[in-house]
Amino acid sequence: MARLSWTSGPPRSSFSRRRHTVRRLRDQGLYGPRxxxxxxxxxxxxxxxxxxxxxxxxxxxxxxxxxxxxxxxxxxxxxxxxxxxxRPGARRRRGRYSAEELRELDVQGLALAVARMLRRDGWRVRLLPAPDRPRLYARDSAGRQLDVAFRPVAEPLPDEATPDPRSRRDTAGPRLQLVVHRGVFRERDVRWAQRQGDTRLVDGSALERWAAGAGLNDLFDKGLWG
Incomplete structure (x- = not known):
């Protein structure tokens, strides 16, 4: 027969055990507020x-x-x-997307999302559809213009078609090319954009900030036209 140890105390009641458990969980921050x-x-x-x-x-x-x-x-x-x-649908129509929603879009869906973000920022936008490389043309109230392209490489590819001539009707006012990519641009893409002088790159992190509510001008250290 097992003998009781002189150091063993009286058996704890269920209330005492529960109080001890609650105190231990509270010390660990797992039980909730008092x-x-x-x-x-x-x-x-x-x-x-x-x-x-x-x-x-x-x-x-x-x-x-x-x-x-x-x-x-x-x-x-x-x-x-x-x-x-x-609601997600109403939020997206106002030009606000979560990072997960951006990652689920195809190229056409991304073009629509960027068009909504531009309209949210006060731009008038025209979609120039294409089978695999849609483009956007945007103009603001000050007459500034944007050509928006969607591709993983900033530098034009050899087989890429030239911009739709319909977007060249408005020649007055400053004009920039905006290249949107959900990933990260390589160094050669950044150097190419710097040589162009009128090209701005929007990578994945900047696109997510823009979709979350930041203004397009706030995505660049010196502003879009700086």
Whole structure:
């Protein structure tokens, strides 16, 4: 028969074991806040609810049932509009994309996304469709113009068609070429763009910042036209 050790204490109750487990989990940050930690927020929520109810009651006495109906309907309408705005489809139509959404796009989808981002920044955009290499032509209110190309290599490929002549009708005003790539440009591409002088490169990281809400001009250290 096993003997009890002189150092062994009395067996712990289930309540004591649970309290010990809760204390250990709290020390590790795995159990959650204590009641006293959430008490200020809870008290604030109660005060806000009571204030709203009191305000609706006063409004009912002063202006009749119309006041509380409006007081309840207006916040509900604001919340519904905000939820609608945050839906992925509505967000993308406003020219905002997540990094994951950009990676899932094909070339045509990327061209549409960039067109939406340009419109979000105040540009008037025309899509020049092509089977495998779409292009965009954009113009802003100041008369500045952009030719936007989509390819993994900035320097034109030997078999690449020249820009659509329809985009050359507006010759007045400064004009730049914008090359968009979801990956990383190589050194030779950067050197080629620098030699051109009128070419700007937008790589994957800059494209993600642009899609997240940054302005096109903010993607470049000296600005787009610097």
């Amino acid at each position: 009641f006293r930690d959430v008490l200020p927020a809870l008290a604030g929520a109660v005060v806000v609810v009571c204030a709203v109810v009191a305000g609706l009651a006063v409004g009912y006495r002063v202006g009749g049932p119309v006041v509380p109906v409006i007081g309840v309907s207006l916040p509900a309408l604001v919340i519904a509009v905000e939820i609608r705005r945050r």
